Amino acid sequence: MSVETLETLKLCGIVILLAPLAGAVLAGGLSPVLRGRAHWPAILGVGAAFAAALCVLIHVADAPAGEVVAKIPVYEWIAGGTGSSFNVEFLIDPLTAIMLVTVTGISLLVVIYSRDYMRERGQPERGYERFFAFMALFVFAMSALVLGGNLLLLYLGWEGVGLCSYLLIGFYYGKPSAAAAAKKAFLVNRVGDFGFGLGIFLIYLSFGTLQYDEVFRMVQQGVLAGGEPLTDGRVTAIALLLLCGACGKSAQLPLHVWLPDAMEGPSPVSALIHAATMVTAGVFMVARCGAIFTASATAMAVVAVIGAVTALFAATIALVQTDMKRILAYSTISQLGYMFLGVGVYAADSAIFHLFTHAFFKACLFLGAGSVMHAMGGIIDVRRFGGLRKILPVTFITFLLGSLALAGFPMFSGFFSKDEIIHHALSHHWILGGIGLVTALLTAFYTFRMVFLAFFGPQRVPERVHAHESGGWMLVALIALAIGAVGAGYVGVGPKPFHEFLAPVFAHTFVANNPVTSHGHAAGHAGFWAEYGLMVVSGGLVIIAILAAYVLYVRQPWIPALVKASFPGAHRVLWNKYYVDELYDEGLIEPARTSGRACVGADDFVIDGVLWLITMVPRSLAYLLQTLQSGALQGYAVTMLAAAAIIGMLIL
Amino acid sequence: MTATTANLLYLVFAFGGAGVYFLLPRGGRSNPIVGAILGLSTLVALLIVLGVGVIAPSPTTGCFYVLATIALFAAVRVVTHSRPVYSALYFVLVVVAVAALLLLQHAEFLAVALIIIYAGAILVTYLFVIMLAHAGGSSTYDRRAREPLLAVLAGFALMAAIAGRAGDLPAGQSPESARLAADVAYSSVFPDSNTMAIGATVMTKYVVALEIGGVLLLIAMVGAIALSRKQIPRGERPKPRVIGEIGKEVPPY
């Protein structure tokens, strides 16, 4: 890249980082002045970041082939001794560009949407300024995570999104459940981040640096910093530790428990967390560190298996939930499982593609759910309302489009991206592909179960609710996202420009190390028919599932009840989300509490007892002496007098 | 004074201590008659012991012993009387006796100042306070001393420690004629009147102390006013302003 381009990219990167940060500071700092206008700093900041991200994308796309990776140092951040200093530096390549555009674009729409959502009857809600300040801060943290040129900056952004998610999930901190959900999200993320931090330490120990390019170069050469060979065990350990962090952030088994509870935050927050920021961080990190992951076949297998199992696991739970946002949350976990599956089967470009399309339709769905919730006066349980398509026409249409995309209905964005992942998974191992197909079927079914329950059937709204369509700002965002949900997939079909664009990033990692293609396996070179045949099969499965949902939930609503009654055990297990929370309670929290109580007991009786015994000596002495402490002045005077008399007799 | 005199003095002090002990108000158990007998005999004994060395009693010596007797008797009454008003009045007697003793020592200005300041100012203040605080008569706490035995023992031990060594002083051993000569010499050191001499001393040698004393008096005046002025009762604390109860609003969504 030319020097001018690098300068432009540097400027863009700085704008992407600082504009949302400035927006956050202004929205928070000027709150007494801005009040109901506090959304402006956030919108402008995120908007500027989006514009800069587009600029980055254009420049990267314009760059000549082979020169698409730009490493831009900004300033020395931490000056350590003996050359171990860390810079604030940007790594800009097609992956970064796409992530930036996705993150800032979706965030911008979400922030615009929030302008009306965070109001009640036209009046800003309590904490309006706080909300927008945190939203902008969230975008800042995520941008830092994506843009950073070393693992330390990634970690900064990583913890930043963790913090912002905590702040925003607990936005209604007066509500105990919201406070608990925020704490849970933070703590579960800490578990993952602990592993992630250890992984970074191990990388630093092994390679003496945290810069991406140097670390990756050394991994690919198979050497450590000192020149010793890099063992398989070490690289697998690094990869698995990093994966631990990814599982926490991206809500993969077994650290997925925080995401469904994160619904306690306002709906735009959910949209932001699920679509643009936070959860995609894990996928991004695995794709970014592809060199490390692909160096260990074990780690890749673990990634793939975790992804597949999570996808299926979450989809089954979503089948029986009744809270719209909770269904969407489990669908997010499931879709993230797809992404991990994609990365795990060496199809990182497909995973990022799915991340990209998923961002649109998931944001659309969450904002649609928020719109429904807004209209229903805060009620989100699909059992309590129905037939809303007449009352909320715009929301209905956009929600339907988002659902079709999520379900993977042919010719919608989700269809293309998901299909690719399933295709790669099948070529890798038939079980992984099979799980992908089954999950696709379940996804379509539960998505449309939700759609039919909420928008079809006889019109029902909760009592004392004046249902109404949402305000203009919300609809603008919804429509824009719905268009994206329909059309985003077309960047990755036909000649596949999306994949072409990303290809240089993954050429030396995922593509080069793919055992299927590199060994000339038959399924690796999927022919026209293999690919399109799969499309037909999965499209057919999706249509069948949607039809089944229609029959079950609109035409013959007694069947689900019958099924539920027939398999009470299975329903209970699914309803209680496989008892994972309870398992953690019993397995981890209760033992911790018990040991804590034991420690308190030990402290109270053993340590305090010993201390009590020790203090008894001076205490008993003091007990004898305290009779002298009469409190009356004259008592002291007598003592003084007697002492003076004795001294006088002695010396005179 | 000889060693025998000193030992006799210790004995006399012991008697005096016992007398004061019995004289101190000790509720129903006090024995003022025993105390009075003991006290008076102590005074007589003291006169005898001190007067042993006196060969030719002069008028000055007689005045000294009479005044000393009065001062000691009054001081005992100040300390032991169960009614504060009488204590105060006996204290006036102490002051007068001491002033006369000062006259004997050629300290005329000091004697007059003592009378004016003590009897005229301080004692009047005391009497005012007694009237303010006391409706009259004696209270329970006036009729019961605290730890009289310990106090008497400690007090008279200290006194013995001081007074027992008084005999070592040079003037105590010199004959009467020498004392008289010394007295004349002392008077001749200051040819001016005593008042003028003291004035000169204070205004030259002790001028800083004098200024400090003035400041001290001023501070004491301010302090006394601040202490005894009417205390304004603190009003009820205003209720804290309610700014908004956190978490009261249930979020609509």
Place this chain on the structure above:
Amino acid sequence: MPGTSEYIVLGSILFALGLVGFVSRRNLIVMFLSTEVMFQGVIVNVVAFGRLHENLDGQAFALFLLVIAAVEAGLALGLVVLLHRRKSTLDSEAWATMRG
């Protein structure tokens, strides 16, 4: 003609009597009266010593003692009034809040 030692003995007796009164009487006013008695003893002593050394320092010192006595009396009586207002008693044992 009584010598210095007689005055010293007299002064120390007065001082000791005042001390005994101070530590054994419970009435705040009488306690302070006792301190005045102690002052008298000190004055007698100081003047006698001045005479012994044939200068006026003792008398000047006694003068300052008078000042101190006046100051003490003023403040002490102010305090007595204050304390009496608080507890309506002059009993010094009412003020034993520091009792161990």
